[in-house]
Amino acid sequence: MSDCLFCKIIAGEIPSSKVYEDEKCLAFYDIDPQAPTHFLVIPKTHIGSVAEVNEDNAAIVAHIFTVIAQQAKKLGLDSYRVVSNIGDQAGQTVPHLHFHVLSGRDMTWPPG
Numbered sequence: 603m604s605d606c607l608f609c610k611i612i613a614g615e616i617p618s619s620k621v622y623e624d625e626k627c628l629a630f631y632d633i634d635p636q637a638p639t640h641f642l643v644i645p646k647t648h649i650g651s652v653a654e655v656n657e658d659n660a661a662i663v664a665h666i667f668t669v670i671a672q673q674a675k676k677l678g679l680d681s682y683r684v685v686s687n688i689g690d691q692a693g694q695t696v697p698h699l700h701f702h703v704l705s706g707r708d709m710t711w712p713p714g
């Protein structure tokens with residue numbers, strides 16, 4: 603999508619600090635980190651949110667979780683949280699599917 607911020611990051615039109623990249627997904631550090639380690643993992647195809655995941659596109663979600671596990675291990679994270687916000691009330695601000703990976707501080711449950 604031409605007007606999507608994360609599609610522009612994928613296209614290299616907006617710079618990002620990359621953690622990992624392959625042909626299907628990109629992981630990069632959040633510009634406004636909410637924990638000592640905070641990166642995002644996104645599919646290279648535009649999917650609006652978890653609400654748009656279906657049987658036809660679900661394989662990318664499994665791939666992204668594989669990448670999260672690999673990168674967390676590589677970064678030495680032994681405890682971390684994976685979050686995906688869906689819709690305004692949950693705090694989604696960028697309408698391109700993304701998984702936050704947060705680590706390095708105590709976290710509350712339930713989330714605020």
Ligand code: 5GP
Binds near residue numbers: 635
């Ligand atoms: P959401 O609020 O949709 O769950 O998460 C969007 C995330 O994208 C936020 O944590 C925000 O800080 C991050 N973000 C927004 N714009 C940029 C940007 O231009 N570059 C990077 N690296 N992160 C961004």
Ligand code: ZN
Binds near residue numbers: 606607
């Ligand atoms: Zn997009």
